[in-house]
Amino acid sequence: MTVNSILEKLVSFPVLGGESNLEIIHWIKNYIEGFGVKTTLVPNEDNTKASLHCRIGPAVDGGVILSGHTDVVPVKGQPWNTNPFQLIDKGDGNLYARGSCDMKGFLACCLAALPDMVNAQLKLPIYFAFSYDEEIGCLAASTLATHIKKTYSETPRYAIIGEASMLQPVIGHKSIHIIDITIHGSQGHSSRIKQEVSAVHEAARIVMWAEQKMNDLITSGSVDERFNPPHSSLHTGMINGGIAPNIIANKATLSLDIRCIPKNNASQLYQELKDYCKSREQEQRAIFSDFKIEVVENHPIVPPLNTSEDSDAINLIGKITGNYNWDTVAYASEAGHFSNAGFESIICGPGSIKQAHRANEFISKDQLNKGAKMIKNLVKLLETAI
Known part of the structure; x- marks a missing residue:
């Protein structure tokens, strides 16, 4: 043939x-x-x-x-x-x-x-x-x-x-690691935002944590000029949550795409993400005891x-x-x-x-x-x- x-x-x-x-x-x-x-x-x-x-x-x-x-x-x-x-x-x-x-x-x-x-x-x-x-x-x-x-x-x-x-x-x-995150907050009238825990707001914090982590890696000099871009990237490609503008969202989901240059450790970044989410759980459970953030691998790290x-x-x-x-x-x-x-x-x-x-x-x-x-x-x- x-x-x-x-x-x-x-x-x-x-x-x-x-x-x-x-x-x-x-x-x-x-x-x-x-x-x-x-x-x-x-x-x-x-x-x-x-x-x-x-x-x-x-x-x-x-x-x-x-x-x-x-x-x-x-x-x-x-x-x-x-x-x-x-x-x-x-x-x-x-x-x-x-x-x-x-x-x-x-x-x-x-x-x-x-x-x-x-x-x-x-x-x-x-x-x-x-x-x-x-x-x-x-x-x-x-x-x-x-x-x-x-x-x-x-x-x-x-x-x-x-x-x-x-x-x-x-x-x-680069390596690639896709992570799915589900945030379970409370719900209620939007005027009670300080008395409830918005899953959408918590999702936004995770997005900003990821962007700051990426910028910190760049600032620290963790770059590899062989690649374009020459640094590890943390990107939120999907986010969803809430049912109405005046209702505090009790659920939100997002997906992170993490691509690491060889010198950065993808497993370590994943652990840092989980640690951050755990810290948010501990803080917000003082307001809503059932607050939870689920962090799940969409697929294992591709080295x-x-x-x-x-x-x-x-x-x-x-x-x-x-x-x-x-x-x-x-x-x-x-x-x-x-x-x-x-x-x-x-x-x-x-x-x-x-x-x-x-x-x-x-x-x-x-x-x-x-x-x-x-x-x-x-x-x-x-x-x-x-």
Whole structure:
């Protein structure tokens, strides 16, 4: 199968983050095993989803993991001009479909090169590592990376995560942590604001605490000029509460998006937030004894990527793409999990992140072909070792 025909098949599986991916993962499994390669599935607890990994080549240390995710973001409410789950060629040099860029294009490049991998005399192995639920918090990546370490007697050295980067090596991204907060106050006539505890007012205090925390980090010099913005960000993206202007709100909800540069500790910030909310509880219970603030993780912390500027992974990408100029990105990915598992991790994949998550998402044919060539170049490189 060609890279285009494989991509056409992959995008036809409308697997959203959080949904079962078994149909697409079993199609991939059957395709890979059709070339005589053994695959391993890593299911979730209720067996409704699964990641997949496999090894092509010898069982020796130093191999390369090619990693990507099988899920995509929703299309509902977006003004698509075509069927988002059908690969459309409009003749303008682009291929349109949900996931064409983010990131089934990379998966197609890997799978299209499988015959070359199987027939090559590899000195070092290549591994596929395909996950689920990346789009709702990179939920499977840590387990997948750990399972790879436990399954094989040898140890892979590198992990290439094929997020859309226009085939530029990316060595750094921030962590991301999304936190949902629910405030339970009292209710009553708005004239009694000092005798009651407004959940909306308390939500506002949390918003201001988060903004002040961000500013304090900047003022203290906690910056990293590789990123834009060059500091950790604390942002309130959603807030809701109250039923009327003249009624003190007894409930409010808000969501915080916290993105940390590698030098800042996301877990510590989370603890500081919980400590602040606890202090507000203690103070306001003197007025309303049932006052409560619930702080819940929307999803666990996605760790940052902080690969060294001297990493051999940059040279690896340079040898197979010709591009040695590294960059950093604002989005989070599974690369941080693979890095934490001990693999020298780097992001490099076809397509532009500008196309991700939007209506009429596309990958250019040029980028897709260059991505396929990158994987073929990797195969050739590993025939001689790195």
